[in-house]
Amino acid sequence: MTLKREVLYQKWRPRKFADVVGQDHITLTLKNSLMRDKYAHAYLFTGPRGTGKTSTARILAKALNTERDSEGEPxxxxxxxxxxxxxxFLDLIEIDAASNRRIDDIRSLLENVQFMPSKGKYKVYIIDEVxxxxxxxxxxxxxxLEEPPPQVIMILATTEIQKLPETIVSRCQRYDFRNVSDADIVSRLRHISDSETISCDDDLLWFIAQNSSGSLRDACNLLEQLSVAFDDLSIENARSxxxxxxxxISLEIFNNILKNDQENLIVLxxxxxxxxxxxxxxxxxxxxxxxxxxxxxxxxITLEGYSKDHLQVVKKTFEGIPSKKLLSILEKLLSLISIRTESFDVLLESALIHLSYIFDVNNKK
Known part of the structure; x- marks a missing residue:
């Protein structure tokens, strides 16, 4: 006998629209269309990874094929x-276009579209990473997409809509998924951790959220990895x-830069x-x-996800430096880190050392 174990993000995958986190602008529109029996023949879900595109597609497939409540929920x-x-469910056909990208794969997928669903009202095709x-x-x-059979609904999902031909995009009803906010991620992680009896404080959950780049799936994976690796769930262990x-460390680097201390900066x-x-x-x-x-x-002096103590340290570090100058440096560094090079370490080092010469005692303005 084999035992199937689900990882956290799979176990807590949304099963209805209300479970989808941070995408109310999409779930509300879909529920309204379902209640009014106004469906598109093709949907395009686009947005960053881990924001609920595939989960929403499955919920939509569910709502199209089964009974719904008064709010449009399956x-x-x-x-x-x-x-x-x-x-x-045989009438829900999912493929990953990353591994089924050839014309023969798509022809094989679509060769049965003319047949009626075996059990549900619609045959729903979900093509991920289209x-x-x-x-x-x-x-x-x-x-x-040009001549869709009435019993077929296509749902395309992608993280890179700019790579899709305009002829495909224009024939779909498009929905743009957003990065999940840190507050929404923390709220969801708190619910999951309480349900899974994972002991952790809110500071740790905020730390995980801030390092998940708006992806709830990534946040769930980080929380699970941490809970497996350590009995004591702390920010220090998470960093490790x-x-x-x-x-x-960044503030220490800036302290050396602002003091015009190239020697300690290089050593660090x-x-x-x-x-x-x-x-x-x-x-x-x-x-x-x-x-x-x-x-x-x-x-x-207060910012969601950052402690007041940390913001006070930041304020003290940059005290006396005009905001306009900091903004100019920020823009230049953003341009720098976008450069693709095998010598990025040297590039960053030289930029920081160069920066230290700007902030000498007589030139802080």
Whole structure:
């Protein structure tokens, strides 16, 4: 006998529209269209990874094929809903275009579209990462989008809509998913951690949210990894496990820069290199410190997700530096880290050392 174990993000995958976090502008529109029996023949879900595109597509497939309540939500205890949740519903066909991108794959997928659904009202096709299809595959798909059988609904999902042909985009009803806010991620993680008896404080959940780039799936994975690796769930352990920079390192770098202390700055940077610190990650931490410096220099003393103590340290670090100058440096560093080069470590080092010469005793304005 084999035992199936679900990871957290799969176990807590949304089963109805109300469970989808941070996408109310989409779920409300879909529920309204369902209540009014006004469906599109093709939907395009686009947005960053881990924001609920595929989950929403499955919920939509569920709502189209089973009974719904007065608010447009699918009833979860019906046979069709249970089959979709368990991956057994024959009229829901899902493919990953990253591994099924050729024209033959799409032809094979669409060769049965003319047949009626075996159990539900509609045959729903979900094509994930649709931007990975070849041009020939897009052309094969286009014919079905141009002349869709009435019993077929297509749902395309992508993280890179700019790679889709305009002929495909224009034939779909488009929905843009947004990054999930840190507050929404923390709220969801708190619900999950309480339900899973994972003991952690809100400071840790905020830390996880801030390092998930708006992806709830990534946040769930970080929380699960941390709970498996340590009995004591703390920010320090999270930094150690995920290789996340301590924000105080960035402030220490800026202290050396503002003091015009090239020697200690170079020693610190070399020490970080010896320790194997990822300089791309270091650059992100430096950017965040500068961003907070701009905020605090403009009178911001409270900010969601940051402790007052940390903001006070940031304020003290950049005290006396005009906000306009910090903003100019921030813009230049943002331009710098976007450069693709194998020598990024050297590039960042030279930029920071150069910066230290700007902030001499007589030139802080």
């Amino acid at each position: 009833l979860l205890d019906t046979e069709i809903s249970l089959d979709i949740d368990s991956g057994k 931007h990975m299809l070849t041009n020939e595959a897009f052309n094969a798909l286009l014919k079905t 496990l995920f290789g996340i920079m301590d924000e105080n 940077l070399q020490d970080l290199r010896v320790k194997g610190v990822d300089f791309r990650m270091l650059s992100s931490s430096i950017i965040d410190a500068l961003r907070l410096g701009v905020f605090t220099s403009n009178g911001i």
